[in-house]
Amino acid sequence: MSNYPLSYKLSWLPRFLKPSLAGDARDFAPMAGTLMDPPKRAVRLAFVGDISAVANRSAPDCDPEIKALLGDADLVIGNCESPVVDRPSAVLGTRLGTHHAMSVRFLAEALAAVGIAREKLVLSLANNHVLDQGVAGFDETVAALQRLGIRMIGLAYNGPVVPVQVGPLNVGFAAFTLWRNLDESLFAGRVSMDSDPTHRPRDGVDLLCVAPHWDWEFRHFPRAATRALAKRLAGQGVGLIAGHHAHVVQPVERIDETIVAYGLGDFLGTAFARQPWPGRIGGILIVDVSADAGTRGAIASYRLHPFMRLRAGDHERLVPVEALVGQMRGKAEGRLRAIFPASSSEEDVTA
Incomplete structure (x- = not known):
């Protein structure tokens, strides 16, 4: 049994067809910011959104700019929204798109197409x-x-924090989901559902990152409860939060020295192939983390790179928003201005 409120279930289809811009738009940060002078040594992290094969029957086409952006990162972090299985057991649901599944071959070919090395x-x-x-x-x-050879987070039996050596830095990763499609007893012991920040020790890591599966789908602005949870996580020493589940791009917030990207949208389509255009905008969050002695583990800068998933036969084509042409570019840029009103081409949020 899922844990979605009835009002949430009833609003799913209307919000899927028309993602909402309603909500509290105050106090968010621009799409890009510099928090300190450029360090002499830095580690680059790239966060992407949900990955699924629901809208793709073959590997996506990827713009060279996006491929280079991901290939240059020292580590890429994303959400595996589909079980990776050879043969789906929920056959009808998988055909209808209500149950997700992707093959090992699809995942491997998709990663190669977008320039993500499995070991990173x-x-x-x-x-x-x-x-x-x-x-x-x-x-x-x-x-x-x-x-x-892909590292995993969000498994209940792996402990609250998974340390990953990224160049000279030891970065800790944690993940949890607030939402379930099945009974809690099936998730317990397998999938992390613990959102309590006091259970995430920072001992031995230079930067603690959390990937929460939270908030409500197809809403561009996070709910008050989501922002309150982000504040609690930041208060307990989490330095970077990159969220999933909304399936649309959501704002960035700075809470003291913590950067929160509430929702990165889908990286590869998780809903129907013919998804309305606002849900086709995704974001890649690039974060440079200092490896210098005096500022080790501090975020030096961040930038959200928006892109669009365009339909191309049986798969999607990933294109930077600035590379779009015509009416689609105007619509995408207008939506981004509504979500990130404080942004300009060269924003600086240095304290």
Whole structure:
């Protein structure tokens, strides 16, 4: 049994068809910011949104600029929104798109197409769809990612923080989901559902990052409860938060020295192939982290790079918003101005 409120369920289709710009738009940060002078040494992290095969039957086409952006990162972090299985057990639901699944081959080919090396990838399994193909499908997913050499976060039995050595830095990653598509007993012991920031020790890590699966879908502005949770996480020493589940781009907020990207949208389409255009805007968050002795683990700068997922036959084409032409570019830029009103081409949010 899922844990979605009735009002949430009733609003899913209307908001999918017309993503909402309603909500509190105050006190958010620009799309890009510099928090300190450029360090002599830095580590670059790239955060992407939800990854699924629902809207793709073959690997996506990727603009060279996006491929280079991801290829230049020292580590890429995303959300694995689909179980990775050879044969779906929920056959009808998978065909209809209500149950997610992707093959090992699709995932490997998609990663190669967008320039993400498996050894530089961390995927969260803390999401509502991870058990769409049952417990056996969950186990198969974990085994498949292990064979591919992809590191995982959001597994209940891996502990609250997974340390990853990224160049000279030891970066800690945690993930959790607030939403379930099935009964809690099936998620318990497998998927992290713990959002309590006091359970995430910072000992031994230079920067603690959290990837929460939170908030409500198809709303561009986070709910007050989501922002309150972000504040609690920041208050307990989390330095960077990159959220999922909304399936649309959401704002960035700075809470003291913590950067919060509430929602990065989809990286590869998780809904129907013919999705309305506002849900096709995604974001890639690039974060440079200082490795200098005096500022080790501090965020030096961040930038959200918006892109569009365009339909191309049986798959999607990933294109930077600035590379779009005609009416679509105007609509995408207008939507981004509504979400990030404080942004300009060269914003600086240095304290």
